[in-house]
Amino acid sequence: MNNHPAQPDPALAVEVTGVSRVFTVRKGADVTALDNVSLTVAPGEFVSLIGPSGCGKSTLLRLIADLDTPTAGEIKVFGKAARQARIDQDYGIAFQQAGLLPWRTVAGNIELPLELHGTSRPVRRARAADLIALVGLSDFADKYPDQLSGGMQQRVAIARSLAESPSLLLMDEPFGALDEMTRERMQNELVRICAETRAAVVFVTHSIPEAVFLSDRVVVMSPRPGRIRDVLSVSLGDQAQRGENLREDESFFQGVSRVRELLHGEAPAGARGVETR
Amino acid sequence: MRPGPISGAGLARTALPPVLLGVAAVLLWQWAVVAFEIKSFILPGPFLIGEEFAANLQNVVNGMTVTGRNALIGLLVGAVLGILAAIVAALLRTVDEMGAPIVASIAVVPIVALAPVLYTMFGAGAETARQIVAGLAVFVPVYFNTLKGLRQVRPVHRDLMRSYAATSWQATKTVTLPTALPFVFTGLRIASSLAVISALIAEYFGGPVGGLGKSITSSASGSNYGLAWAYVLGSILLGLLFYAAALGLEKLVSRRTSG
Numbered sequence: 001m002n003n004h005p006a007q008p009d010p011a012l013a014v015e016v017t018g019v020s021r022v023f024t025v026r027k028g029a030d031v032t033a034l035d036n037v038s039l040t041v042a043p044g045e046f047v048s049l050i051g052p053s054g055c056g057k058s059t060l061l062r063l064i065a066d067l068d069t070p071t072a073g074e075i076k077v078f079g080k081a082a083r084q085a086r087i088d089q090d091y092g093i094a095f096q097q098a099g100l101l102p103w104r105t106v107a108g109n110i111e112l113p114l115e116l117h118g119t120s121r122p123v124r125r126a127r128a129a130d131l132i133a134l135v136g137l138s139d140f141a142d143k144y145p146d147q148l149s150g151g152m153q154q155r156v157a158i159a160r161s162l163a164e165s166p167s168l169l170l171m172d173e174p175f176g177a178l179d180e181m182t183r184e185r186m187q188n189e190l191v192r193i194c195a196e197t198r199a200a201v202v203f204v205t206h207s208i209p210e211a212v213f214l215s216d217r218v219v220v221m222s223p224r225p226g227r228i229r230d231v232l233s234v235s236l237g238d239q240a241q242r243g244e245n246l247r248e249d250e251s252f253f254q255g256v257s258r259v260r261e262l263l264h265g266e267a268p269a270g271a272r273g274v275e276t277r
Numbered sequence: 278m279r280p281g282p283i284s285g286a287g288l289a290r291t292a293l294p295p296v297l298l299g300v301a302a303v304l305l306w307q308w309a310v311v312a313f314e315i316k317s318f319i320l321p322g323p324f325l326i327g328e329e330f331a332a333n334l335q336n337v338v339n340g341m342t343v344t345g346r347n348a349l350i351g352l353l354v355g356a357v358l359g360i361l362a363a364i365v366a367a368l369l370r371t372v373d374e375m376g377a378p379i380v381a382s383i384a385v386v387p388i389v390a391l392a393p394v395l396y397t398m399f400g401a402g403a404e405t406a407r408q409i410v411a412g413l414a415v416f417v418p419v420y421f422n423t424l425k426g427l428r429q430v431r432p433v434h435r436d437l438m439r440s441y442a443a444t445s446w447q448a449t450k451t452v453t454l455p456t457a458l459p460f461v462f463t464g465l466r467i468a469s470s471l472a473v474i475s476a477l478i479a480e481y482f483g484g485p486v487g488g489l490g491k492s493i494t495s496s497a498s499g500s501n502y503g504l505a506w507a508y509v510l511g512s513i514l515l516g517l518l519f520y521a522a523a524l525g526l527e528k529l530v531s532r533r534t535s536g
Binding site for chain 1: 431434436440441442443447451452455512516522
């Protein structure tokens with residue numbers, strides 16, 4: 001998996017060590033979004049962060065992306081500080097909102113990161129065309145975002161996050177705003193894209209089946225303060241083999257119920273029925 | 278969505294009703310003036326205004342040129358200053374906080390009331406005072422709308438630019454300015470008619486003759502009511518021209534940038 005022979009080959013894509021993030025709210029009441037969280041992601045590994053609202057999963061992703069800085073602890077991305085990794089463009093990112101620029105075409109949006117980093121026009125064009133084909137939007141390259149459905153916009157956003165062939169993809173509920181049908185189709189496509197690009201993925205979601213279907217490991221988090229409750233190895237086999245029929249598979253259902261138990265049930269107090277949603 | 282080419286039938290359907298309404302209103306007006314024997318100093322009939330307009334077309338056009346030139350200079354200078362000031366205020370919070378009360382007070386001052394003072398400052402023979410009045414009237418809506426537009430950057434776009442490690446100039450160029458553009462044009466559209474109105478009203482307070490405002494007052498005081506109304510018609514046309522030009526520019530740019 002040595003995509004960058006020039007760089008020292010780091011053993012880990014992401015290394016989060018003892019990270020806390022405290023938000024200072026007015027009137028002095030601090031909110032601890034993350035409390036002493038540690039997590040590693042291996043190169044090429046697909047890790048989902050799942051948990052109820054307010055468990056800090058998005059905060060953790062934003063810290064890895066260096067869109068926010070931790071109050072305590074250390075984050076390394078490919079062996080570098082998160083800030084350096086951001087400046088070196090070691091990751092691609094996709095948000096819940098597609099966040100496309102409405103005045104640019106599909107191709108123009110995908111070319112954006114390449115353009116900002118000084119890639120020449122012909123190279124940009126070729127790369128965008130490849131990515132548009134990868135996400136199955138070849139007929140829409142010259143359309144504007146408001147001419148596309150929500151699912152298509154999100155596919156453009158994913159193509160854009162892949163523009164610079166990152167070895168790490170950070171995804172913050174990218175399918176959260178989509179309907180169930182579109183969502184499952186997008187998950188199938190993401191599995192295929194990940195198998196092709198061999199990138200490591202950190203994927204924030206609040207959908208249990210989504211986490212189980214996509215991931216090698218599912219990180220279950222609990223809120224107030226945000227902590228990692230457990231990490232579950234799903235191991236449903238190679239990503240390339242994951243397909244529509246996996247959703248009917250016994251191992252898939254087992255994974256789903258195990259994650260559900262971790263999320264709802266075996267809380268330390270054993271207080272069933274007071275599920276925090 | 279891009280609007281398709283307007284079909285002939287569609288154009289007729291949108292344009293015909295207002296045209297018919299306009300024609301009906303003019304006929305009703307003419308009929309009322311004749312039927313009730315309304316004196317022309319109270320309200321001249323539209324046919325008389327039309328006759329005067331046609332007979333004095335050259336004078337009306339000259340008046341439109343003089344007033345239009347003042348309004349245009351005011352519009353351009355006021356708009357450029359408004360946009361630049363808004364960019365500075367958006368970049369430097371302290372400038373925004375210091376400038377807010379000043380700009381608010383400019384907005385509250387009846388700007389044309391400054392005209393007599395400005396005539397004494399710049400001399401009654403110069404058009405400068407009128408251009409300044411128009412420029413001040415333009416500055417306010419352009420400044421406020423541009424500043425509002427510059428603050429419309431969506432958080433997701435800001436995050437995206439940060440994730441790309443984009444320089445602040447790159448972020449401004451690729452996200453902030455295109456986001457602000459529709460707001461700038463809204464400001465310009467409002468300002469375009471304000472520029473004409475202000476330049477014209479400023480003429481009432483003094484300065485050289487030749488503009489529409491002066492011509493309206495002098496025709497009215499010379500009991501030439503039809504001609505006064507012909508100049509009013511010229512003012513309406515001038516205002517429409519400015520508004521349509523601003524609207525056309527806005528449509529042109531927004532079609533190219535926002536799809």
